[in-house]
Amino acid sequence: xxxxxxxxxxxxxxxxxxxxxxxxxxxxxxxxxxxxxxxxxxxxxxxxxxxxxxxxxxxxxxxxxxxxxxxxxxxxxxxxxxxxxxxxxxxxxxxxxxxxxxxxxxxxxxxxxxxxxxxxxxxxxxxxxxxxxxxxxxxxxxxxxxxxxxxxxxxxxxxxxxxxxxxxxxxxxxxxxxxxxxxxxxxxxxxxxxxxxxxxxxxxxxxxxxxxxxxxxxxxxxxxxxxxxxxxxxxxxxxxxxxxxxxxxxxxxxxxxxxxxxxxxxxxxxxxxxxxxxxxxxxxxxxxxxxxxxxxxxxxxxxxxxxxxxxxxxxxxxxxxxxxxxxxxxxxxxxxxxxxxxxxxxxxxxxxxxxxxxxxxxxxxxxxxxxxxxxxxxxxxxxxxxxxxxxxxxxxxxxxxxxxxxxxxxxxxxxxxxxxxxxxxxxxxxxxxxxxxxxxxxxxxxxxxxxxxxxxxxxxxxxxxxxxxxxxxxxxxxxxxxxxxxxxxxxxxxxxxxxxxxxxxxxxxxxxxxxxxxxxxxxxxxxxxxxxxxx
Amino acid sequence: xxxxxxxxxxxxxxxxxxxxxxxxxxxxxxxxxxxxxxxxxxxxxxxxxxxxxxxxxxxxxxxxxxxxxxxxxxxxxxxxxxxxxxxxxxxxxxxxxxxxxxxxxxxxxxxxxxxxxxxxxxxxxxxxxxxxxxxxxxxxxxxxxxxxxxxxxxxxxxxxxxxxxxxxxxxxxxxxxxxxxxxxxxxxxxxxxxxxxxxxxxxxxxxxxxxxxxxxxxxxxxxxxxxxxxxxxxxxxxxxxxxxxxxxxxxxxxxxxxxxxxxxxxxxxxxxxxxxxxxxxxxxxxxxxxxxxxxxxxxxxxxxxxxxxxxxxxxxxxxxxxxxxxxxxxxxxxxxxxxxxxxxxxxxxxxxxxxxxxxxxxxxxxxxxxxxxxxx
Numbered sequence: 001x002x003x004x005x006x007x008x009x010x011x012x013x014x015x016x017x018x019x020x021x022x023x024x025x026x027x028x029x030x031x032x033x034x035x036x037x038x039x040x041x042x043x044x045x046x047x048x049x050x051x052x053x054x055x056x057x058x059x060x061x062x063x064x065x066x067x068x069x070x071x072x073x074x075x076x077x078x079x080x081x082x083x084x085x086x087x088x089x090x091x092x093x094x095x096x097x098x099x100x101x102x103x104x105x106x107x108x109x110x111x112x113x114x115x116x117x118x119x120x121x122x123x124x125x126x127x128x129x130x131x132x133x134x135x136x137x138x139x140x141x142x143x144x145x146x147x148x149x150x151x152x153x154x155x156x157x158x159x160x161x162x163x164x165x166x167x168x169x170x171x172x173x174x175x176x177x178x179x180x181x182x183x184x185x186x187x188x189x190x191x192x193x194x195x196x197x198x199x200x201x202x203x204x205x206x207x208x209x210x211x212x213x214x215x216x217x218x219x220x221x222x223x224x225x226x227x228x229x230x231x232x233x234x235x236x237x238x239x240x241x242x243x244x245x246x247x248x249x250x251x252x253x254x255x256x257x258x259x260x261x262x263x264x265x266x267x268x269x270x271x272x273x274x275x276x277x278x279x280x281x282x283x284x285x286x287x288x289x290x291x292x293x294x295x296x297x298x299x300x301x302x303x304x305x306x307x308x309x310x311x312x313x314x315x316x317x318x319x320x321x322x323x324x325x326x327x328x329x330x331x332x333x334x335x336x337x338x339x340x341x342x343x344x345x346x347x348x349x350x351x352x353x354x355x356x357x358x359x360x361x362x363x364x365x366x367x368x369x370x371x372x373x374x375x376x377x378x379x380x381x382x383x384x385x386x387x388x389x390x391x392x393x394x395x396x397x398x399x400x401x402x403x404x405x406x407x408x409x410x411x412x413x414x415x416x417x418x419x420x421x422x423x424x425x426x427x428x429x430x431x432x433x434x435x436x437x438x439x440x441x442x443x444x445x446x447x448x449x450x451x452x453x454x455x456x457x458x459x460x461x462x463x464x465x466x467x468x469x470x471x472x473x474x475x476x477x478x479x480x481x482x483x484x485x486x487x488x489x490x491x492x493x494x495x496x497x498x499x500x501x502x503x504x505x506x507x508x509x510x511x512x513x514x515x516x517x518x519x520x521x522x523x524x525x526x527x528x529x530x531x532x533x534x535x
Numbered sequence: 536x537x538x539x540x541x542x543x544x545x546x547x548x549x550x551x552x553x554x555x556x557x558x559x560x561x562x563x564x565x566x567x568x569x570x571x572x573x574x575x576x577x578x579x580x581x582x583x584x585x586x587x588x589x590x591x592x593x594x595x596x597x598x599x600x601x602x603x604x605x606x607x608x609x610x611x612x613x614x615x616x617x618x619x620x621x622x623x624x625x626x627x628x629x630x631x632x633x634x635x636x637x638x639x640x641x642x643x644x645x646x647x648x649x650x651x652x653x654x655x656x657x658x659x660x661x662x663x664x665x666x667x668x669x670x671x672x673x674x675x676x677x678x679x680x681x682x683x684x685x686x687x688x689x690x691x692x693x694x695x696x697x698x699x700x701x702x703x704x705x706x707x708x709x710x711x712x713x714x715x716x717x718x719x720x721x722x723x724x725x726x727x728x729x730x731x732x733x734x735x736x737x738x739x740x741x742x743x744x745x746x747x748x749x750x751x752x753x754x755x756x757x758x759x760x761x762x763x764x765x766x767x768x769x770x771x772x773x774x775x776x777x778x779x780x781x782x783x784x785x786x787x788x789x790x791x792x793x794x795x796x797x798x799x800x801x802x803x804x805x806x807x808x809x810x811x812x813x814x815x816x817x818x819x820x821x822x823x824x825x826x827x828x829x830x831x832x833x834x835x836x837x838x839x840x841x842x843x844x845x846x847x848x849x850x851x852x853x854x855x856x857x858x859x860x861x862x863x864x865x866x867x868x869x870x871x872x873x874x875x876x877x878x879x880x881x882x883x884x885x886x887x888x889x890x891x892x893x894x895x896x897x898x899x900x901x902x903x904x905x906x907x908x909x910x911x
Binding site: 306307308343344346347353355359360361362363364365366370374375376377378379 | 755765773
């Protein structure tokens with residue numbers, strides 16, 4: 001990495017930085033140089049220290065030892081505000097925009113300047129948008145923007161605050177392939193303006209797509225730094241984990257009857273594309289992947305299948321330990337309440353549920369043991385509350401289950417809030433997929449999100465095992481690879497409709513990509529194209 | 536668990552700080568009123584404990600606050616913030632009074648005491664329950680904010696009470712304040728300790744405390760906690776919004792309605808316009824002060840009642856310190872409780888997203904969280 005004189009004026013450099021939390025070393029002697037005008041990818045498994053390094057750079061955490069410089073001058077920010085003043089800003093994974101406020105208002109809220117009026121703030125943001133060649137609605141409440149636009153909005157607010165070095169913590173985690181492409185284009189044009197970007201990511205192909213420089217962390221150690229060009233994802237993966245785990249060979253599975261069926265389901269939601277007569281059947285013994293760009297209706301479909309949202313017409317049937325049928329009706333509020341009742345009925349019939357946002361399903365104020373056993377507190381659940389006694393003693397069972405899913409630390413008495421995000425995800429999987437009884441059906445949205453490769457592989461294998469035991473498994477994800485790794489066939493949604501249903505052998509990236517973008521499967525145009533979703 | 540211990544330690548420090556500031560503020564108020572703080576303290580202690588009658592007064596004062604606070608446990612645990620106990624007490628008292636008079640008239644004034652008690656208890660509970668179901672219905676059907684509706688319904692109840700005491704329940708006797716006829720003697724709650732006003736309602740508090748101690752370990756209690764923080768998961772447990780709002784508000788309404796009956800039959804022997812006496816609001820404060828734990832609530836209710844009784848003693852001992860000092864101290868105490876509660880919710884986690892804080896420390900997240908805690 002060579003640095004030209006004018007660039008070195010703003011380069012952020014960390015030398016031999018270490019960070020310990022009590023006895024635990026999250027970072028050990030890590031060095032990094034962030035060049036202006038370049039995208040610096042920071043990759044590593046869960047717990048490798050990526051976020052810790054980012055927080056040290058952004059002034060959120062002070063390093064335990066080591067030193068940092070900014071353009072050659074010592075840089076030791078006391079807090080995030082000071083780092084911001086010096087031009088280094090971090091966009092967190094969970095965006096910090098206030099949903100009720102527009103981007104302009106958000107900027108006014110966070111702005112460090114004491115007197116900024118709305119008009120000048122707006123023109124400043126507009127100028128920043130223009131410079132970065134981004135088009136985002138400045139005046140709409142940010143909750144009405146798409147996820148990628150909120151992401152861009154957050155970046156624009158940071159730029160307007162004078163950031164010359166942006167740290168993006170997994171910005172692509174909840175974006176579809178097209179949106180990722182769009183975001184990367186914008187990042188490139190920011191680089192042309194001299195902005196330095198640190199991109200934290202799990203997805204190795206993104207490194208090849210956008211990064212100039214690369215730092216790989218593993219277990220708090222820096223194992224590689226240098227140019228990102230010419231490196232293949234497989235090489236990076238080898239650096240991170242030593243070796244990319246192979247998918248277990250798939251045993252042939254008998255496909256049974258249709259356990260989980262949606263027939264002509266129509267449903268509305270304010271947050272997702274409405275479902276437009278969706279038909280879907282997931283058979284016992286098969287894993288169906290549900291792909292689509294974010295906001296294509298996958299969230300709503302899973303909510304309908306899980307019984308949270310009542311369909312306005314059509315039926316949902318679960319042929320589990322008993323048969324549950326939900327029929328659409330018009331009465332909205334009353335039906336919504338009845339819809340709530342159906343969620344527990346579906347659960348009792350053996351429906352396992354891993355939501356997109358694990359915070360919907362893990363209770364942080366409860367211990368791991370209580371989280372695992374939460375369904376024993378279900379209404380009228382006395383009968384199935386106690387797991388079938390198999391000579392196992394109750395005290396060790398939760399610990400064994402936690403260990404089986406590699407939840408660290410596997411201490412049942414610990415509060416769930418004390419777990420890292422990835423371990424909360426494993427805890428959720430342990431509860432939903434690790435029960436003594438095989439669920440009749442599994443709904444999983446991004447079941448391996450936030451997990452490192454090994455842990456993700458373990459969850460995938462568990463899903464496949466459940467299918468082999470006769471469960472009907474539906475896996476949705478923004479991450480095409482996650483879906484492809486487990487699915488026997490892939491269903492693609494676009495604009496609230498199912499636009500493709502491909503056996504895994506035919507589900508090439510090209511075909512899936514076209515379907516996800518709402519394009520016809522081949523060059524012959526379809527007579528009726530679904531409407532483009534609002535940007 | 537080190538994290539929990541660290542939390543506990545800091546909680547104790549905070550609690551001690553609150554106690555010290557209350558003592559300082561109370562002392563300052565006494566000095567400012569031109570009295571000797573030690574004399575004031577002596578008056579406070581004597582006001583609470585100098586005679587069996589005064590001890591009885593503390594117990595009598597603690598009963599309604601305790602019942603309201605205990606029956607609010609489910610609602611507050613589920614995050615359903617009902618502040619309607621005040622109005623529910625009023626309606627319960629009206630129903631109970633009317634029922635006692637009606638039963639007594641039906642039996643030509645010869646109704647046996649147990650029948651009158653049951654009539655009062657049931658009618659009071661029905662009144663309070665109905666008064667609670669109205670905001671619950673509004674909240675479920677049209678998503679009307681329950682804090683707002685219960686608060687405003689308190690005024691409706693107070694107005695209804697005033698109208699009642701001028702019309703269909705008004706006494707024929709000439710009185711300065713609007714009130715009902717005196718209840719028949721048989722309807723009064725017998726006193727538990729001779730020579731005091733302490734009545735059998737005290738036992739009801741004990742029973743309720745035990746019931747809620749057991750209930751806390753139940754599946755229903757877990758469901759409500761899940762409902763408060765994870766609505767979707769709660770749906771899978773069968774805790775729908777309507778079920779939760781109706782059931783928790785009904786429990787608090789029943790409790791408040793019974794309090795209405797107790798205040799009429801056990802304390803005043805007639806329906807007065809001051810029947811609720813801001814007991815409903817004190818109940819919410821006591822429930823929070825007792826951290827929604829039955830034992831803590833009983834202790835807090837006794838403390839609130841003792842403070843009120845003791846302040847009267849202080850006023851008569853010093854001659855210059857007004858008894859309303861008790862209200863000031865309660866206010867400061869509530870602020871302190873609010874601070875402790877806010878601290879426990881860890882405001883640091885609001886500023887910096889909670890999850891990424893520990894996201895990259897897989898091996899020992901507890902230590903990371905503790906380090907986070909220590910800096911906060």
